[in-house]
């Protein structure tokens with residue numbers, strides 16, 4: 001099913017993000033099996049987070065063969081038109097219907113110059129013009145880390161939408177107010193496609209610190225205090241409770257989709273979904 005069909009319901013759609021594991025994928029496939037009982041509309045597979053590409057294509061096929069709709073993430077900044085043409089053809093041959101089109105982070109090498117695709121809107125336009133894939137793009141409730149201001153951020157989001165994006169998947173956020181404000185700004189800009197909330201259950205302090213070092217993500221006082229106070233299972237439980245509250249608040253406001261950053265661990269996401277069903 002394509003993204004526009006998936007989000008054509010009045011109910012909040014659930015989906016999961018996983019990454020290709022560095023080692024053999026059996027453990028991930030087990031985690032996915034556990035999450036499958038929540039009937040996700042699809043699973044998304046990140047790009048470039050460990051594992052080589054052949055492994056990723058194989059994993060995409062394995063997930064697909066297990067009966068789950070899968071959406072690969074795909075980055076363009078270091079790639080060429082030829083390579084991207086090949087890869088997107090490969091996705092279609094695998095029977096993939098949706099893709100998350102991203103620029104990717106700029107390599108730290110100071111001499112790096114992008115060639116064919118410098119921004120995600122270039123990639124969206126290319127995919128739209130050369131395939132039948134439905135296209136998701138990234139959105140940043142608190143602004144992308146390189147954006148000078150929130151207004152410019154939305155203008156650049158609009159470029160991706162005008163190029164053919166079908167849904168926006170947000171960066172994770174810990175305060176729903178940022179998401180609601182973002183959706184208002186997106187709609188004010190005349191963008192009507194679904195905006196899907198990115199939810200990351202807190203698992204460890206290290207994980208939160210890593211995320212906030214890479215992106216604009218505010219950490220509310222309650223979470224800061226919990227990170228000081230709790231560890232291991234106590235922090236895991238806090239994370240479940242915290243994300244459950246976030247999801248309940250989002251569902252109350254009729255969010256079209258919840259996209260869980262599972263970090264390849266089903267435990268917290270499974271508990272959160274059980275909680276919100278209650």
Ligand code: FAD
Nearest residue numbers: 046047073102103104105119120138144146147156169171
């Ligand atoms: P863009 O939309 O191109 O934006 C990047 C920056 O450029 C922004 O500041 C934007 O305002 C600006 N900009 C955009 N277009 C223009 C333009 N035409 N002219 C001038 N400025 C412009 N990274 C991975 O490596 N692998 C993944 O699997 C992955 N998955 C992700 C999933 C989600 C849901 C999200 C939110 C992010 C993900 N990322 C992933 C991270 C992403 O690659 C980075 O955030 C990256 O820095 C920006 O990618 P983008 O597609 O948002 O870029």
